[in-house]
Amino acid sequence: MNYASFRLGAQVIYGVVQGESLHRLDTLPGLPPTLKALLPRLAEGFRPDLSAAPVLPLAGLTYLPPVPDPGKVLCVATNFHEAGKEAPAYPLVFTRFAESLTGHDQPLRKPAASERFDYEGEVALIIGKPGHRIPRERAQSHIAGYALFNDGSVRDWQKHSTQFTPGKNFWESGAFGPWMVSRDSVPDLSALVLRTRVNGVVKQQVALSTMIFDPAWLIAYMSSFTPLAPGDVIVTGTPSGFGATRKPPEFLAPGDLVEVEVPGLGLLRNRVVQDGAEPR
Incomplete structure (x- = not known):
């Protein structure tokens, strides 16, 4: 459902x-x-x-985002095997705040503070069963369902330091939805394929089976350092092909349409708008 x-x-x-x-x-x-x-x-x-x-x-x-008020949004940086690139031993983890997210078919806000606004198509795990120090073999039972995610990133602010927080948390710069597909409706997440399109052109495409750190591993790892609660979200990482990796780089502009799609999970669609610089 x-x-x-x-x-x-x-x-x-x-x-x-x-x-x-x-x-x-x-x-x-x-x-x-x-x-x-x-x-x-x-x-x-x-x-x-x-x-x-x-x-x-x-x-x-x-x-709205399926869970409009998540307690924690824990995100993983690039998380797919690539030819010629050594896989890390541990994921790079950062957080997003609820205010940085918007829902399906809602404006995706390009900040006035930057011209380096980027897209990242991803899959999110929505936690339903609480747990702390969850064993990997029991991790699946803690998932209520899956959703799509666009980890909109303000690259220059992301690179201000080694900490990603500023570049990942501009107001309504990321998208989450359109809905949560219940776990029992997804027999095998690894059999699915993720695609991200900008203005109808495929920019990212990857088999979810090529994740470096799979959902069960991520739940076990995240719950090792923080208790997970219903409504918490784990965002599983993006493949290559986002704008900053392209030659020349391709960043989002007002009017661009970004679509993240996984057949079986749905299609998350947002049009980019220019956010203002005035105080709110």
């Missing part, structure tokens, strides 16, 4: 997306008011009965 969060007027709602409709779950008796609160049950294999769920057309709803 595809679970998504939306804004409807002043409300944040969630439900199951089927075709062009949302089967709304937040109003059903016995179900919590947010998708984040439902994640522990989903990780245990719960599937809601949609027969009594109010049905809304997607038109008129505003996509």
